[in-house]
Amino acid sequence: MRLSLLLLAMLTGCTSLQMAPYRTSGGKAPVRTVAGYTQSRSFVLKWPVNNARMTRGFSPYRKNHYGIDLAKGFGEPIYAAHDGKVVYVGNKYRGFGKLIIIEHPNGWGSLYAHNSKILVHENDWVEVGQRIALMGQTGNARGVHLHFELRDKKKAVDPVLHLPKL
Numbered sequence: 086m087r088l089s090l091l092l093l094a095m096l097t098g099c100t101s102l103q104m105a106p107y108r109t110s111g112g113k114a115p116v117r118t119v120a121g122y123t124q125s126r127s128f129v130l131k132w133p134v135n136n137a138r139m140t141r142g143f144s145p146y147r148k149n150h151y152g153i154d155l156a157k158g159f160g161e162p163i164y165a166a167h168d169g170k171v172v173y174v175g176n177k178y179r180g181f182g183k184l185i186i187i188e189h190p191n192g193w194g195s196l197y198a199h200n201s202k203i204l205v206h207e208n209d210w211v212e213v214g215q216r217i218a219l220m221g222q223t224g225n226a227r228g229v230h231l232h233f234e235l236r237d238k239k240k241a242v243d244p245v246l247h248l249p250k251l
Contacts (some may be wrong), residue, residue, distance in 0.1 A: 094204055107221070113153045128189075128193055129167075129247060130195075130235070130248050131167070131249070132152040132249065133166045133233050134220065135164075136157070138155070139155060139245075141153065142154045143241075152233050154231070155230060156230040156231075158229065160220060160221075161219065163200065163212075163217055163219065163220055163231055165195075167189050169189040169193065169210070170187065170208065170209070171187055171205050171207055171210075171211060172187065176223065182198060182222075183201070183218070183221065184197065184198045185205065192239075196233070196235075197218055197233060199230060201219045201223065203218050204217055204219070205218070229247070241246075
């Protein structure tokens, strides 16, 4: 199986892999820098679950939680947060259960973990809002939820900063 650089970086935490340089459309300036993570509003996402409750936030500095957890009922639909190519579908990475990783333009990537059922395949192109999985409790999950991560050039980014306000 050939893994993309983004996938390897997301799963191993490796920082030595080289990827294409990041470019923003419209030249928008970064809006926030947190401990070396530059976060820009120029990459806008859609919520991957409708009307879910956030049960755990982004906290890479405490307890190494590199995403957000969104809870709702078993089997609820999970949607692509942005257009992109599905680069991984499977359950070979400890703790994530049934997992989907999507590569987006300009070095962005998103990760969707703990799914009960996956509705897409590797190399599929998905559109924002497309149903890609059903919510579950696979892997190391304490209750039904979606673990959702966002990466910018391999670095974990708080997805909430790129999602619409509730």
